[in-house]
Amino acid sequence: MAMAFALTRSSAMKASLCVLLCILVASEVVGVPRCAAALGINYGQVGNNLPSPAQVVSLLASLRIGKVRIYDVNPQVLAAFAGTGIELIVTVPNDLVRPMAASPGEALQWVSSSVRPYFPATRVTGIAVGNEVLTDDDEALKAGLVPAMRNLHAALAQLGMDGYVHVSTASSLAVLATSYPPSQGAFTAEVAPLMAQFLRFLAETNAPFWINAYPYFAYKGDPTRVSLDYALSNPYHVGAIDPYTRLQYTSMLYAQVDAVAYATSQLGYNNIPVYVSETGWPSKGDTNEVGATVENARAYNRNLLLRQAAGEGTPLRPRQRLEVYLFALFNENMKPGPTSERNYGLYQPDGRTMVYNVGLVQQSTSAASLSLAASPATRTDAKKNFAGLCFLSSLAILQCPNASSTLRKSFWHKQNGLTIVDQKPLQDQRGDAPFQGGKRKIKGSSCCQEEKLEEATLGCGRHYLGDGTEL
Incomplete structure (x- = not known):
């Protein structure tokens, strides 16, 4: 397509790989690039007013979401996903863990009746054993976890499915005694003996470690000392530097993931992939639930989508794309607990009304279509939501040793339009001296000429808009 902002061959080569990505993205339908289709989402069903599974499948297809996690083996859901190509993680409920641990036959019967009839038409790729x-x-439940996993894996092998379906479990970040700084990540003394057995199983079966990680809770627990920008993964934020590894973190979520990876290494397992089985931010909460707002929820999930679109890994594992499952697809009105528990969804229960728009594109002509090129009005929204932003360009600027403080300022989307946000030093989560911006030079990079970075950022932002419109 025609480009309103062109880079010369030499400046494009100097301006970092982000420009290439953004130029490729420009040919896509406006919204999150196709490479973000690997992003997963949690499809909870604790509600009495949710769309049918068939309607959910249509919604997911229109949003180009390619991975889904459910919390049971609902036969209607498994049948609805047949032939869609969407990867599905199913769940063994906690109350079945002990019976499966005690009896290989119980595990075989469960796989044979609950999963095998739908496979491979329904692309089940994982079984989460409990939550x-x-x-x-x-x-007793904890003691039965690894035996149940071994029996389930044996059942899959007996049915010829073990090469296609991983067995793991989703863990809370509370398994860590230490998560800060990431390189000092360590499991609690209580969980360490079981964790060693669990990690041995994952290594033997090439299965991932799934972690439920919510930076929201860290911010909510101490909003005066935890940076909101850092918790939201805002790319314009300088971030924190691990004092032991000198790795720079602009995202608390990615720091939490690396803390888990370091903790597994402490037990002798260096190569187990760590994936995020749940993460999200509530759009509404009780009066004491600080930060639970639509604006913050939009920012958190939007930032995560941009990182996924960039194929970004964590600082510890930069070449290993982080697999992430957003929580959640819908607001679920029957979930117990505080108001926030019922307000993590991207969509209202009707399946048509978005709680907020993070940039996912519905490929339809319905009133709910999110195509940003549809009209002048929606193009204005596009300018608000995408102005001047290409995530990889932002990363290049933040990591460049000679980028000025002016250049480090970034346009960011706010509900009320464009806002220029100043850099703020990130306070150490323990309350110590604040961290300052990193000086980690991009390998092989001659792009750290300020004018080239600025040029790349502007070009990226305009291409990301998708229609050549200047901001």
């Missing part, structure tokens, strides 16, 4: 079992108070 947050390792931090449960039930000692």
Whole structure:
């Protein structure tokens, strides 16, 4: 397509790989690039007013979401996903863990009746054995986790499915005794013995470690000392530097993931991939739930989508794209607990009304279509939401040793339009001296000429808009 802002060959080569990505993205339908389709989402069903599974499948297809996690083996859901190509993680409920641990036959019967009839038409790629079992108070439940996983894996092998379906469990971040700085990540003394058995199983079966990680809770717990920008993964924020590794973190979520990876390394397992099985931000909360707003929820999930679109890994594992499952697809009106628990969804329960727009594109002509090129009005929204922003360009600027403080300022989307946000030093989560911006030079980079970075950022922002419109 025609480009309103062109880079010369030499400046493009100097301006970093982000420009290439953004130029490629420009040919896509406006919105989150196709490479973000690997992003997953949690499809909870604790509500009495949710769309049918068939309607949910249509919604997911229109949003180009390619991975889904459910919390059971609902046969209607599994049947609805047949032939869609969407990857599905199913869940063994906690109350079945002990029976499966005690009996290989129980595990085989469960796989044979609950998963095998739908496979491979329904692309089941993972079985989560319970949810947050390792931090449960039930000692018998915890003791049964790894035996149940081994019996399930044996059942899959017996049915010829073990090469296609991983067995793991989703753990709370509470399995860590230390998560800050990331390089000092360590499991709690209570969970460490079971964790060693669990990690051995993951290594033997090439399965991932799934972690439920919510920076929101860190911010809510101490909003005066935890940076909101850092918790939201805002790319214009300088971030924090791990004092032991000198790795720079602009995202608390990615720091939490690396803390888990370091903790697994402490037990002798260096190569187990760590994926995020749940993460999100509530759009509404009780009066004491600080930060639970639509604006923050939009920013958090939007930032995560941009990182996924960039194929970004964590600072510890930069070449290993981080797999992430957003929580959640819908607001679920029957979930117990504080108001926030019922307000993590991207969509209202009707399946048509977005709680907020993070940039996912519905490929339809319905009233709910999110195509940003549809009209002058929606193009104005596009300018508000995408102005001057290409995530990889922002990363290049933040990591460039000679980028000025002026250049480090970034346009960011706010509900009320464009806002220029100044850099602020990130306060150490323990309350110590604030961290300052990193000086980690991009490998092989001659792009750290300020004018080239600025040029790349502007070009990226305009291409990302998708229609050549200047901001």
